[in-house]
């Protein structure tokens with residue numbers, strides 16, 4: 076580490092200042108040169124089309140690049156332009172999204188495509204502020220689209236960027252709190268390359284994703300090691316600082332896979348999820364949610380009492396093991412009761428539909444996993 080930087084690091088340790096550093100362009104140049112040599116060849120990097128950049132950013136919000144790539148290709152193939160996405164049926168969009176999770180992203184994608192098509196004549200707004208007003212577009216996505224597609228000097232700040240900057244400048248404030256974000260943002264405003272902000276933003280994200288990783292980053296070979304205050308202070312593994320996650324909610328879903336035989340095979344009851352809860356617009360089975368884990372008999376008794384779920388002529392043929400399904404703030408324990416009914420009219424499900432082919436319906440990953448593992452389907 077240059078002496079000058081050492082002095083600055085000592086200042087940081089002493090009084091928490093971390094924004095007063097020498098020539099930010101040096102770091103920027105090293106970082107972008109590293110990017111040019113090491114970047115992954117990804118399809119949304121070869122375009123300035125805001126539709127493709129926006130789509131890729133929405134897909135990658137909660138998804139790894141290797142998983143998101145095939146979804147990106149599928150969407151572009153099916154909806155090559157924003158107008159085609161706007162005209163699509165929401166069920167088709169959700170179906171294409173199936174398996175990616177966080178389905179509000181798909182619903183917002185569709186809503187925003189309609190707004191772009193109707194209110195903006197098919198053209199994405201080019202400013203950060205206007206982009207931010209679109210559904211499902213937060214500060215990160217607005218920065219990415221405005222800088223990459225329109226060359227606006229707006230820094231991006233995602234988890235990878237927060238890790239790199241907090242280490243380079245030994246920022247010890249929690250990066251998931253507003254004071255920490257503010258500090259990181261003001262550093263990034265000094266670092267960003269005003270001539271090519273899109274390239275800089277992608278460079279720092281890529282550096283965080285591929286090089287300055289959460290565990291054991293290769294500091295000894297790092298092109299930025301001479302500037303890195305965390306390395307000099309031997310606090311690399313301690314950064315970034317994050318405040319504890321909020322408590323996760325545990326939920327217990329008891330599904331009833333109710334089936335009925337017709338001449339052409341088995342039919343199942345599905346319901347479309349509505350209301351303010353997870354998986355809005357997707358399809359699952361009738362179910363009872365209990366506040367805690369309950370024995371099978373107790374669940375069946377409740378279902379029988381309610382009559383809706385298990386009609387008198389029904390036979391419970393199997394009960395699955397417990398499925399554990401982790402969402403960001405919820406842990407779902409699910410169990411599936413297979414129920415055969417002899418007489419279709421004994422089921423009085425106004426809100427349910429009978430289906431033969433599950434493939435036509437967008438399903439939560441949990442239901443998809445169950446169907447894949449249950450060999451009777």
Ligand code: SF4
Nearest residue numbers: 287292294297300303
């Ligand atoms: S020296 Fe280590 S901690 Fe610092 S930027 Fe490089 S990889 Fe990250």
